[in-house]
Amino acid sequence: MLQQTPVVRVIPRLEAWLERWPTPADLAASPPGDAVRAWDNLGYPRRALWLHAAAMQIVERHGGAVPRDVDALLALTGIGDYTARAVAVFSFGDRHPVVDTNTRRVIARAVLGQGQPGPPHGRRDLAAMDALLPDDVAESTVVNAGMMELGAVVCVARTPLCDACPLRDACAWRAAGYPAYDGPTKAIQKAYEGSDRHVRGLIMRELRAAHTPVTDAEIATLWPDQTQRDRALAGLLADGLAVRSPTPDAPGYLLP
DNA sequence: TAAGCGTGGAG
DNA sequence: TCTCCAAGCTT
Numbered sequence: 001m002l003q004q005t006p007v008v009r010v011i012p013r014l015e016a017w018l019e020r021w022p023t024p025a026d027l028a029a030s031p032p033g034d035a036v037r038a039w040d041n042l043g044y045p046r047r048a049l050w051l052h053a054a055a056m057q058i059v060e061r062h063g064g065a066v067p068r069d070v071d072a073l074l075a076l077t078g079i080g081d082y083t084a085r086a087v088a089v090f091s092f093g094d095r096h097p098v099v100d101t102n103t104r105r106v107i108a109r110a111v112l113g114q115g116q117p118g119p120p121h122g123r124r125d126l127a128a129m130d131a132l133l134p135d136d137v138a139e140s141t142v143v144n145a146g147m148m149e150l151g152a153v154v155c156v157a158r159t160p161l162c163d164a165c166p167l168r169d170a171c172a173w174r175a176a177g178y179p180a181y182d183g184p185t186k187a188i189q190k191a192y193e194g195s196d197r198h199v200r201g202l203i204m205r206e207l208r209a210a211h212t213p214v215t216d217a218e219i220a221t222l223w224p225d226q227t228q229r230d231r232a233l234a235g236l237l238a239d240g241l242a243v244r245s246p247t248p249d250a251p252g253y254l255l256p
Numbered sequence: 257t258a259a260g261c262g263t264g265g266a267g
Numbered sequence: 268t269c270t271c272c273a274a275g276c277t278t
Contacts, residue, residue: 002274009264010274043262043273050276080276100274119258120275148274157272158267187258189271201262239261260278267271 003083005043007152013042025064027055033255036241037208045204045241049256050078068092081122089144095137097129098144102151106167107132109155113172115181116157199223199232204241213245213252 001010001017017038021027027035032052039048054076058066066087067073073084085096101117107128108117129147133140154161162174173179192198202222206214223229233253236242242253 004261004273004275005263006265006273041263043264044275046261047276078276082275086274098274101272102274152274190260192262197261197263204262235261258278261276263273265272267269 001042001047003044003047009042013038013040021055023064024055024058024066027052028059031256032240036204036255040208041205046239047078049240053077054079066091068094070096081126089141093137093141095133095140096144097126097133098148099125099129100148100151102149102155103129103144103147104151105157106147106151106155109160109173110167110171113176113179114183115173115179116183116186118184119186196228196232196235199228200236203229203232203236207242207253207255210254213247213250213254215252219253 001014020038021030030052032049035048035052036045039045042048057076058064061067061075062072067076068088070084070088073079073087074081076084079087082098082100085098086100088094088096089098104117104120104125107125108114111128111132129144132147133143150165150167154165155167162168162171162178165171165174168174199222203214203219206218206222219229219233220226223232233242237244237253240256243256245252245254
């Protein structure tokens with residue numbers, strides 16, 4: 001849920017989610033569409049599908065217990081470098097480098113003296129964080145958490161609170177006089193308004209609200225451009241976020 | 257490797 | 268208003 005999503009928006013949804021599905025087996029026993037509906041407007045609904053798939057994999061491969069091994073975690077659908085290590089570190093207390101957007105920003109500033117992190121680079125980012133971790137396992141988990149928290153609360157993207165920062169006397173960026181960032185720029189985010197993502201979002205909102213098949217006519221009311229509509233719907237079908245109604249008497253589209 | 261993938265809040 | 272950005276992942 002936290003992938004590319006602010007913490008404050010996740011918390012209430014997470015609590016409701018865990019009340020309904022306390023274990024992976026509970027989630028795996030529900031249809032994937034229920035997960036997509038409970039996901040509601042958190043964004044990137046594929047994550048709900050992936051989480052459901054991961055729950056099924058955890059039941060099949062690991063007897064319903066979330067694995068502790070990073071490679072086993074990485075093998076789960078929707079679990080990447082960040083999430084796998086976050087689980088291994090924060091749930092199991094093991095020693096691995098956890099690198100998220102906050103960590104990358106703190107390293108860029110405090111260590112490299114740059115105002116912003118460059119584009120993410122998996123191996124290099126992991127190695128950079130690994131070099132900062134103390135050997136002691138318990139201490140390493142605190143450093144992992146501390147780097148993330150510092151980036152989330154103090155060393156924030158827009159207006160960092162440098163005067164209140166516990167690293168102010170050790171920060172390379174501060175020591176260099178806060179030079180403007182001139183390195184490689186991160187990929188520009190395209191406009192959402194009128195994009196395919198926008199149309200997909202409109203269709204998904206309709207599918208989540210409906211408990212009977214959504215017809216082509218209803219989808220047609222959501223967006224004027226048929227070509228773009230068709231492309232969005234085809235994408236949702238390909239992603240498994242929508243399925244065709246199995247009953248000929250009630251044609252249309254449903255959550256899986 | 258780079259593009260595609262939602263949504264909403266803050267400055 | 269508009270731009271940026273938010274505990275990334277997959278193809």
